[in-house]
Amino acid sequence: MLPDFNDTTTLITLLIIPLAVQWWSAWYPGAEPGGGGYIAQRMLAAKDENHAIGATFFFNALHYALRPWPWILVALASIVVYPDIASIHEAFPNIVESKLGDDLAYSAMLTKLPSGLLGLVMASLIAAYMSTISTHLNWGSSYVVNDFYARYVKPKASQKELVNVGRISTVLLMVVSSGVALLLTNAYQLFNIILMFGAGTGLIFILRWFWWRINAWSEISAMFSSGIISILFNFTSLGVVLFGTAEADGILPNWSTYPVVVLLTSIVWLAVTFLTRPEKDKTLFDFYKQTQPGGPGWEKIIIKARAQGAALVMTNQKWSVPAGILATLVGCVTIYGALFSTGYWIYGYYTQASILTLLTLIATIALVKLWQRIKTRVF
Template sequence: MQLSTLDYSFIIVFFAIVLGIGIYVSKKSGKDSSEFFLSGRTMPWWLLGLSMVATTFSTDTPNLVTDIVRTNGVSGNWVWWAFLITGLLTVFIYAKLWRRSNVNTDLEFYEMRYGGKAASFLRKFRAVYLGALFNIITMASVTLAAIKIGGIMLGLEPWETVVGAGLITVTFSALGGFKGVVYTDFLLFFVAMSGAIGAAYYLVNIPEVGGIDALMANEVVKTKLDIIPDFSNRNALIMLFIIPLAVQWWSSWYPGAEPGGGGYIAQRMLAAKDENHAIGATFFFNIMHYALRPWPWILVALASLVVYPDIASIQEAFPNMDETKLGHDLAYSAMLTKLPSGLLGVVLASLIAAYMSTISTQLNWGSSYIVFDFYKQQINPKATEKQMVAVGRISTVVLMVFSAVLALALENALQIFDILLTFGAGTGLIFILRWFWWRINAWSEITAMFASGIISILLKTTALGPLLFNAEDGVFPNWFEYPFVVIVTTVIWLSATFLTQAESQETLRSFYKRIQPGGPGWAKIVREAEADGEKIKKDDEKWSVPQGITAMLLGCVLIYTIMFATGYWIYGRTTPALILSAIALVSAFLLIKAWGRMKEHIL
């Protein structure tokens, strides 16, 4: 595929602006570690919210959605749509708690909530486990998508894409720090959204597809349109709908959708001006992420079924593509090759924007773990601000190199998504409860982390998985694998919780005094403190969790109805679209009232 001068102009101008921003903020970002990783905790909600959206607008997301739609239909997206519940719990319950903690990273939380050597080990281990291992896997997934886009659209070899895209991104990330990431995310969001919508509109109307009406009437596409899985298909209903909504959202740790908040979402909440800005940023993110953004990708995925009905047709159209990278996720890139000059440049710039936004965020977040939670804790407790910024920049480069190497060995996006989900299965409940139940201790988290990982590895790499979950003669049905990991991991960590000693009164009281979590799970600690003449509960602090849960439920109704109404408007199904739109308006009104009551509980 040949790019025109106009296409190259869009891309070059975009690169120049992004690198210019990185260079412009580099001096201030390098002033100290707080500036480099949290921008001095002065960020407004709208800028942080857009940054969260831009970060999750990665190059692998449209590939993943395309893979899901082509394999399991539109309803297959419930594997990630269910995480909206997690996201809104973070908005209405956990965002203010994270902002109150005033930590530099979410891992610093461990030595605030827990005590002793176990807490110190947990913090250091997870700094490497999440900041390096999981972070590298996530970035490799994004880089794999860039490799496929580069191979399909530009005919680039995998190493050429990795070197070209990675070099620019790592330079910008190392220079600009968190402020550079957030500032450029503002630009990247609008570029990426424009490219996605423009591509969807054009590709649905190419002659091979024939417009939206012809697309909806296509026999292959019609079987993929259901937003809720077919109830007559029991296996699909359980795997694609029931398990995500009943189990997955609260039980699994997944980057960007951590139960109780965490990762780069927590980083942005910690960078907010105050609690209200942290809440506003996360709510804005969830609306944009779930309600509005998926449909351009879904439309392209549906159109790809008409043009490239199977993998063989993709291979036939792109015979030079590496066979190890062939998969349904390639269909998105394959469709983009049909864009005209000008729009092609915008879309390529938008994909580059998506790649840079996600990778730069992951690099800055991951290096913050390495600096604050490993280097300063383990290697150099007396590190100066200048040394910490230097280590942050070096670790940024190292993380990029390792993720690029791994990306060259991976094959498809859905494969990585499944690995990450299963690997964190069963740990999510701890992240939800640790704020509100005093009895959870450091050993609860250590046990859950290792149990989930070991069980997942055994099921994925040995004969145990097929033996237990074979669809034909296994001990359990194949859909039970994920709940099995959750159940076993939960039993193990609960056992460890009650078999090990609780955290000290000093640690628990100090945590309560700082965070004011409230609720019956801390009643024992509050009573014992009062009996000792120590006041740890503020008189004006009311427990806001019941109001938060109400707001979360109303928020779920609002965002899901907007998402589904949008889909039905696109499908041309006016009646359900009108009904859902009306429900969205009512739920928005009720949510505004609930939010007004909640604000009374925010300090």
């Protein structure tokens, strides 16, 4: 569960940064800290708020506690079958050396499947790939069409013209993304780039619910600055000078790349927030009426609305966010307790497995109690 405390780099990158910085600062598709399109689509499709909470927790249980274990078991088996990269190259001599890496072990293990199962896995991988690609291309194209072209370039454009712009932008996005993919040598690089492209933006997505001063320019400046800074650090010599390489040290330790991106991005969006005008009073009033965020960050707006004869607070219920934060922490214990207890049962460490399983059950009961405090019913 815990990394080697004598290995400073591993300790910082795998434990300290995720716990201290990454969870609130990083935007990652499907795991936005303040909520986002991926999860919101599913939650808004639920019958009511209680169903949405239950479904989201069910997704997290399956995604983080159950789904990793088939991957982990295949990975462990791959270490036995292909103990090093040389053994993979020996088994598949036609693979070019620039593409050889540890992440090929999973693909190599797929060749051990019988034909029927291999066909099923290939069909599922193609379906997953196509659905992800189409989602992201449509998502990116919608930004180009709705948020840029129709708003700033040609507001009176016909629907036919907007459809054509969408088609062209979809093709261009596919070409550019394919070019970027060819420059990469392994999956970890891509994961790292996506993580750093969203570094520093996560806090905005949390604060926009609880602080009236966040505006559109806050988000725009954060997205652009994190993207530009990440490109400079990953694709230019600046990153090598500042953070070094595997062979040579830089000015700063290699693990500090992500925190530095977060720090610089945060400085930019905070400066932009205070240098630009806040949203209009009507926009803020309407937002509060719809979401009822509560908390001290909106007190100024509530007072201003009251002075204008407008009532924003629509409920007398106690603010549920503190209980929600506690439920988040207990939920993390529940999910990760289930994840690691499963591993201990598989590995035969029955004492640790029993303790963690008991902790998971206690956390689950506590979580249900907390949900009942937040809502009149949970499911």
